[in-house]
Amino acid sequence: MSTLIMIDQPPYGAWTGREALDMAFSLAAFDQPASLLFTGAGVNWLRQAQEAGGIGQKSVEKNLSAAPIFGIEAIMADRSACSTYGLDENSLIEGVTLVDADAALLTNYDHTAFAG
Amino acid sequence: MSETTSETFTLVITGAPYSSQAPQTALGFAQAAVEAGHRIDRVFLYGDGVHLASALCAPPSDETNWSEAWSQFLADHSVPGVACIASALRRGLANETEQKRYELPGANLRAPFEIAGLGEWVEGRIKSTRTLYFHAGD
Numbered sequence: 001m002s003t004l005i006m007i008d009q010p011p012y013g014a015w016t017g018r019e020a021l022d023m024a025f026s027l028a029a030f031d032q033p034a035s036l037l038f039t040g041a042g043v044n045w046l047r048q049a050q051e052a053g054g055i056g057q058k059s060v061e062k063n064l065s066a067a068p069i070f071g072i073e074a075i076m077a078d079r080s081a082c083s084t085y086g087l088d089e090n091s092l093i094e095g096v097t098l099v100d101a102d103a104a105l106l107t108n109y110d111h112t113a114f115a116g
Numbered sequence: 117m118s119e120t121t122s123e124t125f126t127l128v129i130t131g132a133p134y135s136s137q138a139p140q141t142a143l144g145f146a147q148a149a150v151e152a153g154h155r156i157d158r159v160f161l162y163g164d165g166v167h168l169a170s171a172l173c174a175p176p177s178d179e180t181n182w183s184e185a186w187s188q189f190l191a192d193h194s195v196p197g198v199a200c201i202a203s204a205l206r207r208g209l210a211n212e213t214e215q216k217r218y219e220l221p222g223a224n225l226r227a228p229f230e231i232a233g234l235g236e237w238v239e240g241r242i243k244s245t246r247t248l249y250f251h252a253g254d
Binding site: 003026027113116 | 162234241251
């Protein structure tokens with residue numbers, strides 16, 4: 001029973017992305033297989049060297065780096081969204097797999113969820 | 117007559133009342149599901165959805181009070197309603213335990229809603245035959 005948590009919101013304009021990450025970590029903490037897929041503006045979560053201090057927030061990079069420790073199976077980013085936001089292998093944080101976020105990908109999971 | 121399989125549902129509401137239709141749509145679904153012989157295992161409020169559990173919602177008298185309507189449904193059908201603790205505390209929703217813990221000036225959780233962790237969602241997702249999400253849709 002594998003779950004795909006999708007994050008389609010940018011990291012600092014809304015709290016839903018952080019709450020989606022908590023959902024994924026919570027699944028993993030209860031030994032439920034979980035993966036993360038970043039799509040749309042959500043791929044900005046995966047940008048290297050974010051400096052969120054300027055807006056009084058903490059960088060989400062640190063939250064994300066905990067994913068392997070919690071046992072999140074995969075961190076995926078939609079290839080076309082990355083292209084839209086000017087992100088490539090050199091500007092993405094480590095451990096991200098580029099995928100095509102299409103119907104075929106979703107068949108690998110029996111449950112998908114957004115935080116909002 | 118066609119045979120229908122009885123389902124058990126976990127409903128997750130992430131949209132707040134009055135800023136989204138999520139609680140209303142979810143209640144309509146829940147009532148229809150129960151009438152059709154299905155069971156609602158639990159309702160989990162997440163993100164902005166926790167505002168549904170506020171005892172302080174007081175809309176004009178000619179509008180539906182969705183917090184009250186949901187409380188009534190939960191009580192009538194003995195369905196547990198759980199607000200995520202992290203979402204709730206961020207948004208100013210507390211029961212008496214959390215009021216004491218954080219030394220807050222009041223508690224505003226409407227019975228029979230309870231406050232608990234995301235583990236309630238994980239458990240519902242495992243135990244129910246279906247988990248449905250009601251988002252704000254923005």
